[in-house]
Amino acid sequence: MSEMTLDLAKKLIDGAEKEAKKIDVPMVVSIMDEGGNLIAVHRMDDAWLASIDIAQNKAWTSVALKMPTSDLAEATVPNAELYGLNTTNQGKIVVFGGGIPLVKDGKVVGAVGVSGGAVAQDTQVAEAAVHVFEG
Numbered sequence: 242m243s244e245m246t247l248d249l250a251k252k253l254i255d256g257a258e259k260e261a262k263k264i265d266v267p268m269v270v271s272i273m274d275e276g277g278n279l280i281a282v283h284r285m286d287d288a289w290l291a292s293i294d295i296a297q298n299k300a301w302t303s304v305a306l307k308m309p310t311s312d313l314a315e316a317t318v319p320n321a322e323l324y325g326l327n328t329t330n331q332g333k334i335v336v337f338g339g340g341i342p343l344v345k346d347g348k349v350v351g352a353v354g355v356s357g358g359a360v361a362q363d364t365q366v367a368e369a370a371v372h373v374f375e376g
Contacts, residue, residue, distance in 0.1 A: 244350035245274040245343070249374075250281040253343075253353060256373035260366045261285060261357070268357035268366050271296040275350050277304045285357070292356035298333045299340030299363075300354030305330070307349045311338035311364060339363030343374050 250272035261268040267288035272280045277300075284293060302310050313336040316323040327334045338360045343351040353374075355367040 244345055245272065245280050247280060253370040253373050254281060254283045257353065257355060257366045257370040258283065258285060260369035261355075264358070264362060264365065266358040266362050266366075268355055268363070269293050269296040270366070270370065271300045271354040272370075273297070273300040273304050273352050273354070275304060275348075277301045280351070288357045295335065295356035296339070296354040298354065299335045299356060299367075300352040301333050301340075302335045303340035303342040303352035303354065304349060305334075307342055309338070309342065309364075310335045310340035310354075311360075314338070339367050341367045341371050343371065 253272055254270045257270040267285040269284045269288050269292040271282045274280055282297060299310050317326050317336040327336045339356055340352060340354040342349045353367050353370040355363045
């Protein structure tokens with residue numbers, strides 16, 4: 242059975258939404274389980290429609306590669322070792338911040354993906370969900 246439940250996903254989304262409201266940026270927050278299966282997606286009022294797919298892809302990337310999406314930024318620029326990585330996996334790999342794996346006892350049990358603001362804002366809101374998870 243998955244460590245990630247809908248009840249837990251709602252708590253993580255709530256923590257993320259509070260942070261998004263604090264910085265006054267409407268966001269989409271997505272939670273996936275360890276298999277990259279969607280548990281919940283939450284679009285705040287007036288958040289960009291494009292952010293729905295981006296948030297889900299950020300969470301999926303974090304689960305699939307077991308790392309924050311921000312860790313991929315430098316390695317995927319032109320002439321870098323992983324340039325073009327974002328074109329694999331049907332374009333689902335996101336190579337900028339806002340996706341963070343959720344780790345329990347050293348094992349990735351899910352991920353959060355956030356989209357709707359600048360990369361730093363997306364990361365800040367995703368980190369708020371992680372703090373709730375680790376709480």
